[in-house]
Amino acid sequence: MKNHFVKLNILAFCLLQANLFLFAQGTPAIKSNKYLDESTRLMNLAKKEFAGGNYEYAVKLAEDAAAAAKLSDNYSKDVVKMSSAKLKLQEAAGLIGKADSEGTQKNHPNEFWKAKEYYNIAFNAGQSRKWDDVIRNSNMVINMLTSGTFAKKSLRDVIAHSPKKISPLPAQYTVRTWEISEDCFWNIAERSWVYGNGRRWPLLYNANKNKLIDPKNPNLIEPGTIINIPSISGEKREGMWDADKKYSTVKK
Secondary structure, three states: OHHHHHHHHHHHHHHHHHHHHHHHHHOOOOOOOHHHHHHHHHHHHHHHHHHOOOHHHHHHHHHHHHHHHHHHHHHHHHHHHHHHHHHHHHHHHHHHHHHHHOOHHHHOHHHHHHHHHHHHHHHHHHHOOOHHHHHHHHHHHHHHHHOOOOOOOOHHHHHHHOOOOEEOEOOEEEOOOHHHHOOOHHHHHHOOOOOOOHHHHHHHHHHHHHHOOOOOOOOOOOOOOEEEOOOOOOOOEOOEOOOOOEEOOOOO
16 A cells, blocks of 8 residues: 555656646746746755655645746746737837828828827736737737838838938847847947947946846846947937937947
């Protein structure tokens, strides 16, 4: 009977370990969150107790570790969805601003204000962390302002082919995903409108470390984070970086 009970505990322990592995594989890794740290701590304790023959307690610790791993999985999914939503909202905001500067508000007031209404809904949804609503309503704005509703050519085409003036260097930049632009402090510092030199990345890190998930780790930059770009030689900087603007090059 005792041997049967031990076998059941071993089986339960193995199943819990398998569940932890599945949680870890289910979502792209979001490192250094408290749930993952707690799950790892509990699982290490469970293994230690299991090795010492304390099977019941090991299974209990493994169950707690699995619960923490599930919380970590949910947290990771929320962070990924939040990053996507912030990027969509940023794109929608940029198009609203460009539509306004192109005179859309006067030439197509009904369409413009409808797009603005969708943007406001998306923005308010973001305040409530309703990321699906942010993405859905931001896409409505993007589709309306790039579909050709306001002109024979879409607004995006008009903007793309308009002569570009040299703009003041940007004072801020919104971090994008690695898949889109391989953003890290080194790569950002290396861009011509930042410093043109990756070795100057500590300037960015020190100016923005309080915005990081882990201020002591410059390698963890969350997409959607707005970072400040300090001047290094008195150069004028203002506003947010815009992919549609042309900037001068910072002297190395």
